[in-house]
Amino acid sequence: MARGLGGDRRRAAGLRATRCLLALAALAAALLRPVAAAAAPPALAQQVTVDAAQQQWVQDQLWCAQGDVQLHYQDISLRCDEVEINLQTMHLHAEGNVILDQGQTRIACDRMDFDLRSKLGTMYKVDAFFPPTYHFRGEEVEKLSEDKYHFTRGVFTSCDLTDKAPPWSIEVRDAMVQLEGYGHFRDAEIKVRGIPIFYTPRLLWPVKRDRAAGFLVPTFGFSAQRGAYLGNSFFWPVSRSFDTTFYVDLFTKHYLGLGQEMRWAPADNAYGEIADEFVWDPVSKSWKWKASGKHNQLFPGGWALHAELQQVSDLDFFQQFDGTINPTGLRTLYSYVNLARNWGPQVLTFRGDHRQTFFTDANGLTTSEVTLSRLGEVEYLLRSTRIGKTALYVSADALVDGLQVNRSATVSGRYGRLDLFPTVSLLTPGFAWLNITPTVGARETYYTASMSADGQRLLNTPVSRKYGTAGLEIVGPSFSRIWSKANGDKLKHLVEPRIEYTYVSNPGGSGVNSTASQIPLFDERDSVLVTNQVKWTLGNYLLVKSGPAGSRQLASFEISQAYSLSDPLTPARTTFDPATGQPGQPLPASLKGPLDLWLRVLPVPTSTIDTRVDFDPVTNKLQSTSLSGGWGQGANALNLTWYSSYDTNGSVTSSQTRLFFGLAPGHVPWRLESQIAYDIHQHQLLQQSYVFRWRGSCWSAMFELRDYRIQPYQTRDYRISIDLTGLGTFLDIKGALASFAH
Numbered sequence: 013m014a015r016g017l018g019g020d021r022r023r024a025a026g027l028r029a030t031r032c033l034l035a036l037a038a039l040a041a042a043l044l045r046p047v048a049a050a051a052a053p054p055a056l057a058q059q060v061t062v063d064a065a066q067q068q069w070v071q072d073q074l075w076c077a078q079g080d081v082q083l084h085y086q087d088i089s090l091r092c093d094e095v096e097i098n099l100q101t102m103h104l105h106a107e108g109n110v111i112l113d114q115g116q117t118r119i120a121c122d123r124m125d126f127d128l129r130s131k132l133g134t135m136y137k138v139d140a141f142f143p144p145t146y147h148f149r150g151e152e153v154e155k156l157s158e159d160k161y162h163f164t165r166g167v168f169t170s171c172d173l174t175d176k177a178p179p180w181s182i183e184v185r186d187a188m189v190q191l192e193g194y195g196h197f198r199d200a201e202i203k204v205r206g207i208p209i210f211y212t213p214r215l216l217w218p219v220k221r222d223r224a225a226g227f228l229v230p231t232f233g234f235s236a237q238r239g240a241y242l243g244n245s246f247f248w249p250v251s252r253s254f255d256t257t258f259y260v261d262l263f264t265k266h267y268l269g270l271g272q273e274m275r276w277a278p279a280d281n282a283y284g285e286i287a288d289e290f291v292w293d294p295v296s297k298s299w300k301w302k303a304s305g306k307h308n309q310l311f312p313g314g315w316a317l318h319a320e321l322q323q324v325s326d327l328d329f330f331q332q333f334d335g336t337i338n339p340t341g342l343r344t345l346y347s348y349v350n351l352a353r354n355w356g357p358q359v360l361t362f363r364g365d366h367r368q369t370f371f372t373d374a375n376g377l378t379t380s381e382v383t384l385s386r387l388g389e390v391e392y393l394l395r396s397t398r399i400g401k402t403a404l405y406v407s408a409d410a411l412v413d414g415l416q417v418n419r420s421a422t423v424s425g426r427y428g429r430l431d432l433f434p435t436v437s438l439l440t441p442g443f444a445w446l447n448i449t450p451t452v453g454a455r456e457t458y459y460t461a462s463m464s465a466d467g468q469r470l471l472n473t474p475v476s477r478k479y480g481t482a483g484l485e486i487v488g489p490s491f492s493r494i495w496s497k498a499n500g501d502k503l504k505h506l507v508e509p510r511i512e513y514t515y516v517s518n519p520g521g522s523g524v525n526s527t528a529s530q531i532p533l534f535d536e537r538d539s540v541l542v543t544n545q546v547k548w549t550l551g552n553y554l555l556v557k558s559g560p561a562g563s564r565q566l567a568s569f570e571i572s573q574a575y576s577l578s579d580p581l582t583p584a585r586t587t588f589d590p591a592t593g594q595p596g597q598p599l600p601a602s603l604k605g606p607l608d609l610w611l612r613v614l615p616v617p618t619s620t621i622d623t624r625v626d627f628d629p630v631t632n633k634l635q636s637t638s639l640s641g642g643w644g645q646g647a648n649a650l651n652l653t654w655y656s657s658y659d660t661n662g663s664v665t666s667s668q669t670r671l672f673f674g675l676a677p678g679h680v681p682w683r684l685e686s687q688i689a690y691d692i693h694q695h696q697l698l699q700q701s702y703v704f705r706w707r708g709s710c711w712s713a714m715f716e717l718r719d720y721r722i723q724p725y726q727t728r729d730y731r732i733s734i735d736l737t738g739l740g741t742f743l744d745i746k747g748a749l750a751s752f753a754h
Contacts, residue, residue, distance in 0.1 A: 059085060059086065060075075060083065060084070060085045060097065060099070060128070061083070061084045061085075062075065062077050062081065062082070062083050062095070062097075063080075063081070063082045064077035064078060064079055064080060064081040064082070064095075065078060065079025065080055066078045066079055073098060073099055073100050074096065074097070074098060074099070075095075075096070075097040075098075075099055076094075076095075076096050077094070077095050078093065078094050079093065080093075081093065081094065081095050081106075083095060083097075083104075085128050087114055087115060088112070088113070088114050088128065088131065089112075089113040089114075090104075090106060090110070090111070090112050090113075090126075091109070091110070091111045092106040092107065092108055092109060092110040092111070093107060093108025093109055094106065094107050094108055095107075097128075101127075102127060102128040102129045103125070103126070103127050103128070104125075104126050104127075104128060105123070105124070105125050105126075106123065106124050106126070107122070107123040108122075108123075110122065110123060110124050110135070112124065112126070112135070114131070115143075116141075116143040117140070117141065117142055117143065117191075118140065118141045119135055119138060119139075119140040119141075119153060120138070120139045120140065121135040121136055121137055121138045121139070121140075121153070122136055122137035123135075123136050123137070124136065131155070131158070132155050132156065132157070133154075133155055134152065134153070134154045134155070135152065135153045135154075135155075136151070136152055137151065138150055138151070138152065138153045138166070139173060140153060142161075142189070142191060143191065145170045145710075145737065146168065146169070146170055147168075147169055147170065147171065147172070147173045148163055148166055148167065148168050149166055149167050149173050150163055150164060150165050150166015150167060150184075151164050151165040151166060152164040152165070159190055159191040160188070160189070160190045160191075161188075161189050161190075161191075162186065162187070162188055162189075163184065163186060163187040163188075163189060164185075164186050165184075165185060165186070166183070166184065167181045167182070167183050167184075168181065168182045168183075168184055168187065168195070168197070169181035169182065169710070170710045170736075170737045171709060171710035171711070171737075172709055172710070177203075177205045177206035178205075178710070179204065179205060179708055179709070179710055179711045179736075180202070180203065180204050180710065180711055180736045181202075181203050181206075182197060182200050182201070182202055182203075182215070183200070183201045183203060183208075184197045184198065184199060184200050184201075185198050185199035186198050186199075187200075194216055195215075195216070196214075196215075196216060197214070197215040197216075198213065198214060199213060200212050200213075200214070200215040210230070227244060227245070227246050227247075230242060230243065230244045231243045231244070231741055231743070231744060232743065232744075233733075233743055233744035233745045233746065234745045234746065234747065235263075235745075235746040235747070237265070237333070237746075238263040238264075238265050238267045238333070239263050239264035239265035239267075240263070240264045241261050241262060241263045241264070241267075241269075242261070242262050243259065243260060243261040243262070243269070244259075244260055245257050245258065245259050245260075246258045253276055253277050253278045254274070254275070254276045254277075254278075255274075255275055255276075256272060256273065256274045256275070257272065257273045258271070258272050259271035259272065259273075259289075265294070266292075266294040267291060267292060267293070267294060268291070268292040269289065269290070269291050269292075270289070270290045270291075271287065271288060271289040271290065272287070272288055273285065273286070273287045274286050274287075279309070281309060281310040282307075282308070282309035282310070283307070283308055283309075284305065284306060284307030284308070284309075284319075285305055285306060285307075286303065286304070286305030286306075286321065287303070287304055287305060288301065288302070288303040289301065289302050289303075291329075291333060293329065299325075300324075300325050300326050300329045300330065300333075301324070301325045302323065302324040302325065302330050303321060303322075303323050303324075304321055304322050304323075305320070305321040306318075306319065306320045306321070307319045307320075313353065314353050314354060314355075315351060315352070315353045316351070316352055316353070317349075317350070317351050318348075318349075318350045319348065319349040319350065320346070320347060320348055321347045322345045322346055322347050323345060323347060324345065327343075327345070327370055343369060343370050343371075344367060344368065344369045344370070345367070345368040346365065346366070346367050346368075347365060347366045347367075348363065348364065348365035348366070349363070349364050349365070350362070350363050351363075357394060357395035357396070357397045358392070358393070358394055358395075359391075359392070359393040359395075360390075360391075360392055360393075361389075361390070361391045361392075361393070362388075362389070362390055363386060363388075363389040363390075363391065363413075364386055364387065364388055364389065365385070365386045366383070366384075366385045366386075367383070367384045367385070368381060368382070368383050369381070369382045369383075369384075380420075381418075382418070382419050383416075383417070383418040384415075384416075384417055384418075384534060384535075385415070385416040385417075386413055386414075386415060387413075387414040387415065387416055387426070388413060388414050389411060389412070389413035389414075390411060390412055390413070391409070391410070391411035391413075392408070392409075392410045392411070393408070393409055394406070394407055394408040394409075395407060396437065403438055403439045403440065403441065404436060404437070404438055404439075405436070405437045405438075405439060406434065406435070406436050406437075407434070407435050407437075408432075408433065408434040408435070409431070409432075409433045409434075410431065410432050410433070411429075411430075411431050412428070412429070412430045412431075413428070413429050414426065414427075414428050414429075415427055415428070415429060415532075415534050417470070417532065417534060420468075422468045422469050423463075423467075423468060423469065423470060424470065425461065425470040426461075427459060427460045427461035427470070427532060428459070428460040429457065429458070429459055429460075429534070429537075430457065430458040431455070431456075431457045431458075431537055432455065432456050432457075433453065433454075433455040434453060434454065435451055435452065435453035435481070436451070436452055436453070437449055437450070437451040438450050438451075443488070443489075445488050445489050445490045445491075446486075446487070446488035446489050446490070447485070447486070447487040447488060448484070448485070448486050449484070449485045449486075449487075450482075450483070450484045451481075451482065451483040451484070451485075452480070452481070452482050452483075453480065453481040453482070454478075454479075454480050454481070455478070455479055455480075455481065456476065456477070456478045457476070457477045457478075457531075457537065457538075458474065458475075458476045458477075459474060459475050459476070459477075459531065459532060460472075460474050461473065461474070461475075461532060462474065462475035462530040462531070462532065463529065463530050463531065463532050465529075467529070470532060475527065475530045475531065477519045477520070477527050477528075477531060477540070478519060478520075479516060479517045479518065479519040479540060480515075480516075480517045481514075481515065481516050481517070482513075482514075482515040483512070483513060483514050483515065484511075484512070484513040485510070485511070485512050485513075486510065486511040486512075487508065487509075487510050488508065488509065489509070490506060490507065490508040490509075491506075491507045492504055492505060492506045492507070493505050499558075500558070500559065501556060501557065501558040501559075502556070502557045502558075503554065503555070503556055503566075504554070504555045504556075504557070504563075505552070505553070505554055506551075506552070506553040506554075506555065507550075507551070507552055508551045508553065509548070509549065509550050509551070510548070510549040510550075510551065511546065511547070511548050511549075512546070512547045512548075512549075513545075513546050514543050514544075514545055514546075514547070515543060515544050516540065516541065516542055516543040516544075517542070518542050519540055528540060542578075542579070544576065544577045544578040544579075545574050545575060545576045545577060545578075545581065545605075546574070546575050546577065547572060547573070547574040547575070547605075548572065548573060548575075549570055549571070549572040550570065550571045550572070551568065551569070551570045552568065552569045552570070553565060553567075553568045554566045554567045554568070564614070564617065565614055566613070566614055566615070567611075567612065567613045567614065568610075568611075568612045569609075569610070569611050569612075570608075570609075570610045571607070571608070571609055571610075572607075572608045572610075573604060573605060573606070573607045573608065573629070574604070574605035575603055575604055575605070576603045576604075576605075577603075580601035580602055580603055581602065581603060581604060581605040581629075582601060582602040582603075582604060582605065582606075582628075582629055582630060583601050584598060584599060584600055584601040585598070585599045585660060586598050586599070587599060587660045587661065588659070588660075588661070599630050599631065599660060600630065602629045602630050604629035605629060606626040606627060606628065606629060606635050606636075607626065607627040607629060608624065608625075608626050609624070609625045609626075609627075610622070610623070610624050611623045611624075618643060618644050618645055619641070619642060619643040619644075620640075620641060620642055621639075621640075621641040622638075622639070622640045622641065623637075623638070623639050624636075624637065624638045624639075625637050628660065630660075631660055631661075631662070633658065633660070633661070633662035634658045634662055635657070635658055636655065636656065636657045636658065637655065637656050637658075638653075638654065638655040638656075639652070639653070639654045639655075640652065640653045640654070646676070647674060647676035647683055648674060648675055648676055648677070649672070649673065649674040650672070650673045650674075651670075651671070651672045651673070652669070652670070652671050652672075653669065653670045653671075654667075654668070654669040654670075654692075655667070655668060655669075656668075656692075656693075664693055665693070666691075666693050667691070667692040667693040668689065668690065668691050668692060668693075668698070669689070669690050669692060670687070670688070670689045670690075671686070671687070671688045671689075672685075672686070672687045672688075673685070673686055681706055681707050681708060682704065682705060682706045682707075683704075683705045683707075684702075684703070684704055684705075685702070685703040685704075685705070686700070686701065686702050686703070687699070687700070687701050688700045688701075696721075697719070697721060698721055698722055699719065699720050699721060699722065700718075700719045701716065701717065701718045701719070701720075702716070702717045703715070703716045703717075704716075710736065710737040711734065711735065711736050711737060712734070712735045713732075713733070713734045713735070714731070714732070714733045714734075715730070715731070715732050716730060716731040716732075717729075717730050718730070718731075729746060729747060730746070730747050731744075731745065731746045731747075732744075732745040733745070
């Protein structure tokens with residue numbers, strides 16, 4: 013084949029040399045004729061510009077150029093070593109380092125035959141780029157129309173073809189590709205680093221910037237629970253503002269997965285999506301399902317709509333099936349729809365929601381469920397607003413809603429609630445270093461149902477709750493000092509005491525016949541903590557101001573303690589002798605709360621360190637301590653949390669720490685992430701996970717190890733996934749580990 017191609021090149025070069033010699037002869041003959049007989053170049057020739065080291069033009073027809081040739085015609089730019097142009101037919105032949113640019117398309121080849129009028133032609137030994145991100149290297153490319161090409165014996169990929177074995181590619185015998193359309197591949201072989209991993213005699217491939225209907229490339233993987241699987245998807249752009257994707261996954265352990273994703277964007281300020289999945293469970297011989305979605309939209313007049321859906325038929329099944337064990341987030345399913353509008357300090361909100369919370373015992377044997385549904389709610393909120401030109405400020409919160417609860421087989425039903433809570437504050441005139449703000453309020457809540465005396469039934473008996481609130485906040489007298497540095501920066505130290513008085517009256521009675529015992533609990537509005545206490549705080553703050561960056565806080569240190577004027581804040585307790593384990597001396601109740609010390613340091617804007625210490629007001633010993641810190645810069649991050657609690661003797665009763673870090677130094681293509689939770693007191697590892705991510709030019713990979721030891725979802729597993737640009741997730745393998753880092 014190489015010899016044949018070389019022979020073709022030599023014959024073509026000979027023909028070109030012959031044509032050029034004939035042209036030169038014709039040129040010599042033309043020079044002997046009278047000047048008046050010379051013909052002017054045609055109009056098309058005026059549109060073609062050629063720059064080259066050498067050029068010959070003869071009888072308005074044949075244009076020859078050699079050496080660093082640059083040709084321009086309309087939207088076509090051509091560079092090569094040699095070119096011949098027939099100005100009558102507008103056909104050209106180019107050889108040697110040929111590069112053709114047209115729009116975003118670039119084709120580099122050894123030689124080409126091209127028609128400038130139709131902008132069609134054939135290129136040989138091709139290395140080409142086609143929008144949006146595709147490359148082709150092969151024997152021949154034939155341009156059949158403005159956006160249609162025929163490829164022969166080559167490699168098709170979205171990777172850089174400077175590598176002889178790109179990360180992924182499709183090797184084809186021939187292909188018909190229409191830009192902004194589809195590619196029809198014959199004898200397609202998908203390769204990874206030159207190694208064949210999948211073959212199909214026919215392959216339909218969307219080659220579009222815009223959405224295109226068609227089957228996506230199949231994915232495969234392995235799971236210890238479900239076995240090996242093979243999946244495929246079909247994408248369908250239903251309209252300009254709506255598309256959907258259908259999924260099918262087949263598993264060797266008789267699981268079957270069906271799913272659909274829908275996305276819509278009816279306007280520039282509206283977007284939504286929903287995904288549903290159905291899985292046949294061969295163990296229970298039933299279908300399990302889950303659905304999730306969201307929608308956000310802005311309407312004329314300032315109205316904003318936000319909605320979210322999250323529902324499953326069996327939470328435990330999908331936690332195991334998907335491998336998404338997260339006890340802090342997946343024990344509750346929450347769906348809502350919220351429509352709101354702001355008018356300055358006023359907010360009007362229409363809301364509905366549905367919350368399911370699951371409780372599992374320590375052994376993971378039984379699971380209970382609590383369902384709370386807000387069938388409809390209208391809320392009016394008025395933020396603190398000045399009344400005329402007075403020093404009075406008013407705020408209000410009012411709502412009416414219909415509620416449904418299902419806490420057990422007996423405590424279930426529907427009822428309505430009306431809540432009104434206005435407050436008035438007085439901003440007293442005074443000194444800049446002293447502020448005194450008194451506040452009074454009244455609250456009434458009406459329920460169309462009440463709880464029975466034993467708390468096990470919901471009765472159709474209305475109940476009303478009323479109570480008053482009062483408060484007084486004194487900030488100051490404040491003291492500060494400012495230091496100026498040589499570079500112009502300024503440091504400010506501020507000492508600011510605060511006293512806060514809070515009063516909440518008793519809504520009526522105590523015990524089983526009290527008003528509080530008759531209130532059905534739905535959310536925080538239904539709980540009232542009778543309060544009559546004072547809290548003092550002494551704050552120290554260090555601030556820095558540097559140039560245009562403005563001011564920021566460098567550090568703060570606060571000491572605070574609450575004191576009750578009625579009921580004790582610290583209840584009476586019994587101590588235990590750590591040596592014998594027997595009860596010791598009883599501790600009296602105290603009107604004081606814990607003494608709280610809080611230190612916060614921000615050495616740089618991207619890092620924080622928080623430390624809290626609480627002292628028991630009776631024993632004056634440690635009650636709890638905590639330390640948390642975080643730092644982030646670019647893709648690098650570090651977060652540490654540690655907390656401990658102590659008994660009345662000052663001995664540690666619990667102590668746990670959590671660590672997360674992400675590492676991606678410099679401009680490396682990889683990132684390492686890790687999360688570890690450890691019980692220091694019990695000397696027990698609770699959780700650890702390690703994730704390694706690699707992002708190449710046209711692919712990415714992820715390797716994850718997880719060791720989760722908290723009941724009831726103990727698991728040790730690994731996951732390997734590979735995503736190919738233009739293909740999506742191509743490989744997804746999940747497997748179980750018998751042991752891991754014991």
